[in-house]
Structure formats: C-alpha cells, structure tokens
Amino acid sequence: MRNLWIIAKRELYSYFTTPMAFIFIAIFVAMTGAFTFYIGRFFDRGQASLEPFFSFHPWLYLLLVPAVAMRLWSEERKSGTIEQLLTLPITTTDAVLGKFLAAWLFCGIALASTFPIWITVSYLGDPDHGVIGLSYIGSFLMAGAFLSIGACMSALTRNQIIAFIAAAAVCFIFTMSGLDLVLNFFRTWAPLFLVDVIAASSFLVRFESVTRGVMEFRDVVFFLSMIAFWLFATTVAVDAKKAA
C-alpha cells in the first residue's frame, strides 16, 4: 500500500509540473459546460436535473481519458525510465496500480472541478442531490474503467499516438457495445454467449441507468471488475513488453 502511494505521488507530480494537468482540467470543465448548456439545452428543459450534464460524460471520456492514459507506460518505455522504476524494490503490480491510481485521482480532480454546475442547478431549482451524487460516483467509476483500458493499450506500445488511438477504439467498443452498430460486427462470427457478454458490458447502458438515479450494486461491481481485469492485463503486458 505504501509503495502504491509513493508511486502515485510521483506520477501526480509529473502531471502538475507540466501544463498538462491545467490544460486538461480547463478543457474538461469547458467542454462539459458547453455540452450541457448548448447541446444539452440545460435551460430550455426547465428541469432541475444534471442529466444533460452527465449524459455527455461517456463521449468526453472517449476523447480525453485515452489522452491521460496514453503516456502511462508508453512514455516509461520510450524514455527508458521503466528500467529505473522496475529495478526499485517494488512489484510490477505495485507500479501498475500506483500509476493507475494517480491517473484516476487526476480524473477525479477534473470531475470535481465541475462542481459549480451542481451549485448552479441547486440555486435554480431543487434537484435530487442523491441522484447527482450517485451520478458523480458512477462517472468516476466509468472514468476508471476507461483509464484501465487506456493503461493496458499504453503498456502494449511505446508510441503514445498508437496508444491513444487503440485506447479510444477499445473504449468506443465498450461504450457502444449495447448498440447494433457494434453488436452486428460480432454477430456475424462470434458465438452467441460472447455477443451477450459484449452487449452486457456496455458502459453507456450502465451509465445511463446510473444517471437516472438507478445505481445498482452490480453496476459498481461491473465497473470495478472492468478495472481489475484491464489492470491485470496491463501487468501482464508490462512484464511481457518491458524489455522490447
């Protein structure tokens, strides 16, 4: 546990010594605002709810989370610091979890920076704070799932651009997997149970039920097991690829 925090701290240090962190947070906040007010027609709806705000999160994450995740391992391999990191007295799992934790906390900070919109909606009306709170938690969990996919893609290549595109593509499949667009692609060749598994692992479907105020325990389990699976895959990938 101690090692995780030391590694996460170092990673966060890197985010905040470069303009990266501030640019990311500024863009995230600006885009959530723009989507909510212009495309989501927040005012025209006349409802004291943050549903239009949260409904754009999967799409924003699709673009922005791979950008956070792409450097996690690609950069370590490209600059050779992976050799420094993995010859310290820690396990690969420590390193994978520590770095993920930093990236997830960072996304959490970005998400928390959108709090003025909660204040706004409370000022304008009487929203269901329970639903909003749960939606924030759900959004944070979803960001973690996107991130863990991105971490794995980043561990597979030393090229950050490839890591970004691969992460965005895999995240897209998981976001859309409940829809025919993705399912038809698999129906042609995959066995039925696999198609069902893919249909059931749609981030979009899960997240939409959360933003409507229905967060079930199994949704939490779903996102956490997604994270666990992809981080396990990341550990395998780091060990297999570190010397290449």
Place this chain on the structure above:
Amino acid sequence: METMVELDGLSKHFGPFVAVDGISLTVGKGEVLGFLGPNGAGKSTTMRMVAGFLAPTAGTAKVCGHDVALDPVKVKSLLGYMAEGSPAYEDMTVRAFLTFIAEVRGLSGQAARTRIEEVVAKIKLEDVIDRSIEVLSKGYKRRVGMAQAILHDPPVLILDEPTDGLDPNQKHHVRTLIEEMAAEKAIIVSTHILEEVEAVCTRAVIIGNGRLLADGTSEELLHKLPEHNAVHIVVRADVATGAVAKLQTANGVSGVTQTTRTDGTMEIQCVADGDTEILDTVGSVLRENTIAYSQLYKNRGDLDAVFRQITAGGSTHA
C-alpha cells in the same frame, strides 16, 4: 572472501536469439568486477537479469544468497543499479527524484533528507539540486543515476557503463567514487573502455556473443597475448637487418619482426618465449654488437589487443 553475487548458468533468449548463454561467475565483497565486451555481447542483458528487470530463461542469479527469480523485491532492495544511460524522470528536479527514490527505498522524513544531503555532497550535485533533470548535462545526469544507485548504501552495486559519454575529468570523478566504495561493497561495472578496467577493476570478465570468454585480473588477461612482455627496439634502417639476425638467436626470444616507422627508422619487436623476461637479454645483445638504438622498451601488451583477440569475429549485432 564473502560471496555477494553468484551467477550460475545464467541465460536469456529472446525468441530464437540467444543474448546470454550460460554465464557463471561470482563476485565477492571488496571486488570491482569489470564487464568487458563488444556492443551487443550481452553485458546489459546480464546486468538487467541480476537487477531483476528481465527474467532469466535459464540459470540463476543470486545476490547475497537471495535468488532474483524467487525473491525479486529482496534482491532489488540489496542492489544499487544504474541502467545504461541512467534514465531518470526528466520532468522532476534532482531533489524530487532523489526523494522519490529514498521513499521507495524505505527512507522518509528527516532520515531521507540527511541521506540525500550526504549523497549529493559526495557526488557533487549541490549546484543542480533544484534544477529539473531534463536541463542537466550528460555528466550531471550520469551523476544523478549514480546518486540514486548508492542512496540506500547497498551492499552490491551494478553500474552499466557509468562513464560512457563523460569527459576525462568526469570519468576520473566516477572512478574515484567507485574506488572509495570498493572496499565495503561488491561492484560490477560494464564498460568497453579498457583503461577503465585497469584503473578501477580488481578483476575483469570478457563477454562475447553471450558467453564468458575470459575471467581474471587485468594482468592475467594480458598474459593471454602472444605479444605480452615483447621488447621493442627502434634503430636506424641501415643497422636493422644485422640487429634482427643477432636477436633471432638470443635466448628466450621466440620471434622477431620488423616494421618501418614513418620517420624511416625501423622498429623491431622481439616476442618472448612464454613468460620469459627478455629485456636484459635483448639489451646485452645490442650492447655486445654495439648496435645503436634510440628506444628500448618492454610492451606489456594492452587490454585492447586482448579484447580484440578474444572477441575477434565475435558479435555482429549491435
């Protein structure tokens, strides 16, 4: 002598390519072992396996009795390792980087600060402590790598090309540091600078194509050369032929060759028969025959020649 590092049949394959092929050796406390070999010989791969970065395909590597495959974290805690090119997080300041290393190594708070100060003074990093690593010169970057390796005062140090790319003053400084620490530790240094082996190493191994080709002190390695102990004489061209004729029959001289030097004089090389000292013999032959010479010296042979001879036709991959 206490054995600190023990390699037994250590091998590493990358697919069909055999990078390291059954290397066995031991390093004791107080020893500085030089790893010599052409580029791509398997030096770095061997070091990376000992440091726990790569898993061996076969064989074992033990540090202070702990097998790196079975207890990697323990081995890593006993090692100071400086990777080739000493990669470090470039966006960090030297202080932040060393603090991070200290924390991972189990030092924190005041203990970490005191130790960092000590190491920074020893390695002479005071001037750059608050600069970010990316703006440092190569020499300073290498020193940061050295500082992180010795921060926890490890019993075993593995340094992959610690002086590569440094200027002569910086090289001298790194060598002095190694010498200062040598008595208390077991140190493995890879290099292809052979003067370095003579300067700091108590023993050297030569690696080529992943195999251990020679193991000994630099003196022992020099003995492998036929030219070892050869005597060189420089004479005027007109007396050279006569001199060669006399020298060929001298005791202990197994062969004589002559070459023309750029200034027109002749250089004669008398190769010794085995370990026979022939300097006196050659000197008296010259005096008895009143042959005038401008130079007379014994050639120890240099490690470069040993290196070329042992690894000739060796590695073709970089």
